[in-house]
Amino acid sequence: MTNETLANNTAELLTVDVTVVGGGMVGAAIALALSQAGLRVALVEKQAPAQFDPGSAPDLRVSSINLASEAWLTALGAWQPLQQMRLCPYQYLQAFEQPQSVVTFDAATIKRSHLGHIVENNLLQLALWQQLPAELTRFCPDSVVKLSQTSDSAILTLDSGAQLHSKLVIAADGGNSQLRQLAGIGTNGWQYQQACLVALVNTPYPQQDVTWQQFTPTGPKAFLPLPGPQGSIVWYEDAARVKQLAALSPQQLTQELLKAFPAQLGKVEVESSSWFPLARMDANSYYAGRVVLAGDAAHTINPLAGQGVNLGFADAKLLTELIISAHQQQQDPGSAALLSRYQRKRKPANLLMMSTMDGFYQLFGNDIAPLRSLRQLALTVASRSSMLKALVARYAVGSE
Ligand SMILES: Cc1cc2nc3c(=O)[nH]c(=O)nc-3n(C[C@H](O)[C@H](O)[C@H](O)COP(=O)(O)OP(=O)(O)OC[C@H]3O[C@@H](n4cnc5c(N)ncnc54)[C@H](O)[C@@H]3O)c2cc1C
DSSP states (O other): OOHHHHSOOOOSEEEEEEEEEOOSHHHHHHHHHHHHTTOOEEEEOSSOOOOOOTTSOOOSOEEEEEHHHHHHHHHHTOHHHHHHHOOEEEOEEEEESSTTSOEEEEGGGGTOSOSEEEEEHHHHHHHHHHHOOTTSEEEOSOOEEEEEEOSSOEEEEETTSOEEEEEEEEEOSOTTOHHHHHTTOOEEEEEEEEEEEEEEEEOSSSOOOEEEEEOOTTOOEEEEEOSTTEEEEEEEEEHHHHHHHHTSOHHHHHHHHHHHSOGGGOSOEEEEEEEEEEEEEEESOSEETTEEEOGGGTEEOOGGGSOHHHHHHHHHHHHHHHHHHHHHTTOOTTOHHHHHHHHHHHHHHHHHHHHHHHHHHHHHSOOOHHHHHHHHHHHHHHHHOHHHHHHHHHHHHTOO
8 A cells, every 4th residue: 555546536626424634543443444334434644654574673662552442443343453463462461560579460450361462653643544444535645734614514724625514523633632732722731751761682592471660760661572582661751851862873772772661671682763742632622613532642652551541442433423423313423512522421531541641750750758658569569469459550551
């Protein structure tokens, strides 16, 4: 699939039920679910995903996909093609401060074979794109230059000159959503002082099935397994230090990693690295008129517990269910009643997860003595209570 073959599907004027702007993981899943249900859908995306090359190095952007997201992606038919490309299941999740006192959450405690999978963002996006039906109209590479709204339609003018009339426009164009701004929806939130360095590493182990996170006063250090001996590390630090680390050669970064990370990392070698700023953002409203937000366009969360795209898929699942049900009853998919129902359900759930992650970030990310005692107590209680461990494991897989 190349940009050329997807491009220029640009009728001068097109009327559809729903237009999705942003064909990343969340937007592509929404476009797929709606077109499978028989709605007329258009998808606008800046850049199509590249073809899969089995010999290629893994994408540096990887996500931990929980069981709830996996179940929905399976129902959409995108999980099986992803399995044929590359992904890595993990059975154990470990959290610790001191490497000698590790709390382990095991998929077996909730009678599952795995707690989740580590997937490469671009491959999951590609697996979804591969399922998009021919009837879906793609505008790619393209983007929105103008939005106007009437009482019964939203009108988008694209860079290519095409004009799209839709009953509903879904903004799934990421954290810096242009469509959110065009719709006049403000946000609140902040940039964290910390940033995170992400590196692809070769480990000395043939295959791992555990993802772990060590909490230290300067920030968490995490390992995520990838297929075969490879893995991904995430290193949270003060933003200036992260930028400094990201400028090192792979050999120099390997030395820094081996000094800073706990022994269970093993003698790794860095292949490549990048860094990401960390921001918390919550849109003031999830909709304005006939424009509705989903995924990172609506909220961005500290990636500490790997929940961002899982929350996005939960938005996408609910929103598409509401739209499909309205469509089946020949009701308006862009009605204020439908969009406010979506917001009432998803906004509090997303805010709760954001605040929980911030609580963790505060509790585990500093060296104030009372908090040190509190987190030691939390980890000790967690390590001794099988009920609590099962509860955390269920929360991690997205079922509670
Ligand atoms: C370091 C790090 C680690 C993370 N780890 C995890 C994890 O383990 N688990 C997890 O669940 N989440 C994780 N996340 C969060 C996750 O990456 C995001 O939540 C997810 O990418 C959001 O998907 P999305 O489709 O909403 O937005 P995006 O992935 O940002 O996709 C937006 C799409 O819109 C397109 N686009 C943008 N602007 C326009 C425009 N104007 N016109 C047309 N198209 C446009 C883009 O090209 C892109 O394809 C992590 C994030 C970071 C930074």
